Amino acid sequence: MTVCAIEEATEDAAVRRAAFTISPDGCYAARLAGAGEARFAERWTLDGPEPYAVPLPLGQPEEPDAQVAPMADGRVLISRRLADRQMFSLLYPTGPGTGELPLGAVESASAMTLLPPSPNGTCVYALAHGEGTTAVWLVAGGAFGPERVAQVPGRCSGGVWLDRTGRMLALDRETDGTTKAVAVDLERGGEVTPLLQITEDSNDRLLLADAESGLLLIRSDAAGHDRLGWGVLGSLRPVRFPECLRLADATVTPFAIQPGQVLMPESCAVALRIDAAAGSWLGVWRPSARRMLQLAGPVGWLTGTGLWTREGVLHLPYATDAVPCGVARTEIPDAAFQPETVTVITGSAQAESAGGEPCGGEGGPVVCRPVPLQQAPLTGRVTPG
Secondary structure (H helix, E strand, C coil): CCHHHHHHHHHHHHHHHEEEECCCCCCEEEEEEECCEEEEEEEEECCCCCCCCCEEECCCCCCCCEEEEEECCCEEEEEECCCCCEEEEEEEEECCCEEEEEEEEEECCCCEECCCCCCCCEEEEEEEECCEEEEEEEEECCCCCCCEEEEEEEEEEEEECCCCCCEEEEEEEECCEEEEEEEECCCCCCEEEEEECCCCCCCEEEEECCCCEEEEEEEECCCCCCEEEEECCCCCCCCCHHHHHHCCEHHHHHHHECCCCCCHHHCCEEEEEEEECEEEEEEEEEECCCCCCCEECHHHHCCCCCCCCCCCCCEEEEECCCCCCEEEEECCCHHCCCCCCCEEECCCEEEEEECEEEECCCCCCCCCCCCCCCCCCCCCCCCCC
């Protein structure tokens, strides 16, 4: 996949993520429901025996480019574009109607992009692109309305939290035509440190991270073509690129990691969205596994969204005419997974299998040895309690 195609896939994933967002604790979700000129914010409650949706319409419909995010207290943040300003409000149900609490506006020449809600559940941040820089704004959860908390050189996209407090934010930063994931410390004035550098010229993006296990899901073209791989935050081992995650004529994108596997990244179940000409479906995989399981999602699946429980049950939200708010629960037995054989990009002219035997003969493609996940900035991360 070319760099341009990777950018398009990354931006498309961001759009899908913004369409249905689940709170970090899994209690609430929010989406822009409706169609055409009749769009409105909708909150889903997911922590009860049965999920239910609460529409949050106002006096006029929302624009199709409005963005929403759930808060830990059940309110929904909405971001709207009006001329050269981005406006933010909190919506909440009030009897038969919808209440709205304006939070303020940010003047921005381009539309701002909401990041996934902070792990603490009380803060939401947004990215604003400027002339050669990207600003990180705290748009919900601050004391005095929207506040710029970091200014990062380069054009940034993505957005993955690296800890459970909402301090360390990973962004994919493009500079001089190359994209590398960096870590931004929001409590130290937006201090930026390198996070991924598999080779000097490769495009290395962080797609997902789990703070408890340290598991990272990465997309890189270090092998000369786009690959999905995994690593461990702070580990000295190189990034690995399992062959089972490489599908012909299909794009594989992770969207959920099983929590609760403290310091056991190989045991985390990962849910993946598979997109091909025939449509989209579900993949399930573990780093310790031999293969990726491919499954059909539920009818009406809000494609590319879902969450794992600590017990390993995958919850997939769906909406149909008959069931406007539903969650399908799937449990994957351990017996479905086997030990994995992975491809590790090495410094020789041949790629080696996990067993150490070379793959291919003389004259194979020369690839570069990946650099471990760099020393920045959480190699000394605190073991979760």
